[in-house]
Amino acid sequence: MDPLRLIPELPKVDLHVHLDGCIKPATLLRLASRQGMPIPAASEEELLQYVQVREDCASLTEYLTKFDFVLPYLQTSEALEQVAYEVVEQAAEQRIRYIEVRFAPQLHRSAGLTASQTIYHVVQGLRRGEADFGVKARAIAICMRHHTVSANLEVVEAAARYIGHGLVAVDLAGDESAYPAALFREVFESARSCGISITIHAGEASGAENIEEAVLRLGAERIGHGVRLREDDSILHLVRERQIPLELCPTSNIQTKAVDGWEAYPIRQYYDQGVKFTVNTDNPGVSGTNITKEYQVIAQKFGFTLGEISRMILNGVEASFLEPNEKQALKRDFESVLHRLGVYGSPQPPLN
Ligand SMILES: O=c1[nH]cnc2c1ncn2[C@@H]1O[C@H](CO)[C@@H](O)[C@H]1O
Numbered sequence: 395m396d397p398l399r400l401i402p403e404l405p406k407v408d409l410h411v412h413l414d415g416c417i418k419p420a421t422l423l424r425l426a427s428r429q430g431m432p433i434p435a436a437s438e439e440e441l442l443q444y445v446q447v448r449e450d451c452a453s454l455t456e457y458l459t460k461f462d463f464v465l466p467y468l469q470t471s472e473a474l475e476q477v478a479y480e481v482v483e484q485a486a487e488q489r490i491r492y493i494e495v496r497f498a499p500q501l502h503r504s505a506g507l508t509a510s511q512t513i514y515h516v517v518q519g520l521r522r523g524e525a526d527f528g529v530k531a532r533a534i535a536i537c538m539r540h541h542t543v544s545a546n547l548e549v550v551e552a553a554a555r556y557i558g559h560g561l562v563a564v565d566l567a568g569d570e571s572a573y574p575a576a577l578f579r580e581v582f583e584s585a586r587s588c589g590i591s592i593t594i595h596a597g598e599a600s601g602a603e604n605i606e607e608a609v610l611r612l613g614a615e616r617i618g619h620g621v622r623l624r625e626d627d628s629i630l631h632l633v634r635e636r637q638i639p640l641e642l643c644p645t646s647n648i649q650t651k652a653v654d655g656w657e658a659y660p661i662r663q664y665y666d667q668g669v670k671f672t673v674n675t676d677n678p679g680v681s682g683t684n685i686t687k688e689y690q691v692i693a694q695k696f697g698f699t700l701g702e703i704s705r706m707i708l709n710g711v712e713a714s715f716l717e718p719n720e721k722q723a724l725k726r727d728f729e730s731v732l733h734r735l736g737v738y739g740s741p742q743p744p745l746n
């Protein structure tokens with residue numbers, strides 16, 4: 395069967411999506427007007443040039459400038475709840491049944507919210523979305539590379555209070571080329587001592603050595619992107635042996651120039667070598683994508699079959715930061731929906 399036709403129907407997960415990277419243009423206009431803030435565009439169409447990257451985006455640094463535009467509108471409890479709610483709504487439209495939504499508490503405090511309050515309101519929005527759209531949703535709190543160790547420790551401390559209450563992990567994001575993860579060893583040591591799961595953006599704007607640092611010294615259980623893993627055989631071996639899942643975000647990786655174009659995108663190589671990975675969107679609003687398009691583009695470019703795509707989806711369920719019993723239930727749910735659709739996950743070579 396042509397995978398492209400069935401991809402929209404498949405049950406999916408998205409484990410790597412930024413809250414401030416998927417604001418609907420209509421919502422941004424509404425937030426600006428409700429908050430009495432100026433916005434340099436009168437229509438959704440006009441807004442796109444400010445929120446979406448162009449094809450000639452040169453680097454992650456340039457990609458990240460898009461967030462400066464939306465963040466001022468996302469500083470209140472109402473705005474955070476609303477956009478979190480709408481991420482779940484957008485997920486449901488793509489048949490996503492489980493989503494982990496990440497955001498950086500310290501980027502939403504200019505109107506006086508505490509780090510802990512930002513988490514509270516995002517979780518509230520996600521919960522409302524779960525109830526209305528039937529999608530399971532959890533939050534991840536992001537530490538930012540350009541913030542101080544103490545600002546990031548504050549994020550971990552706030553996150554610790556929400557473990558088991560809607561938040562599942564902490565992350566590190568921002569400009570990887572300017573700020574190596576090693577600067578934040580103390581931050582992630584604190585996360586580990588609180589028993590918080592860790593995922594870290596690494597191997598996106600810098601080389602594979604950042605992935606090694608994240609796994610061996612910071613305690614990352616998953617890697618955000620990790621697309622440059624293949625640049626070092628011994629680190630690739632390490633990640634494969636430990637079955638550390640990479641959260642690949644194909645369209646974003648092409649736009650940030652983490653990889654030199656689709657011909658060089660290593661997803662087929664990783665699949666065939668038994669590197670575990672999941673397919674995600676990163677920032678649907680900034681990248682002009684959604685999870686259906688991500689699977690369609692890789693099916694088209696790399697000839698993945700429905701069985702292989704289902705394997706990636708099931709890898710995503712397995713890689714989720716849910717509690718073991720919840721993960722088991724989600725897995726059963728996915729297997730039964732896939733069974734109904736007549737699709738079965740292929741075994742991924744060469745390890746299983
Ligand atoms: O692909 C990425 N790599 C690194 N940082 C990112 C990426 N996408 C978004 N952010 C950063 O994470 C912040 C919180 O969501 C965003 O504001 C942006 O600065």
Ligand SMILES: [Zn+2]
Nearest residue numbers: 412595618676
């Ligand atoms: Zn990201």
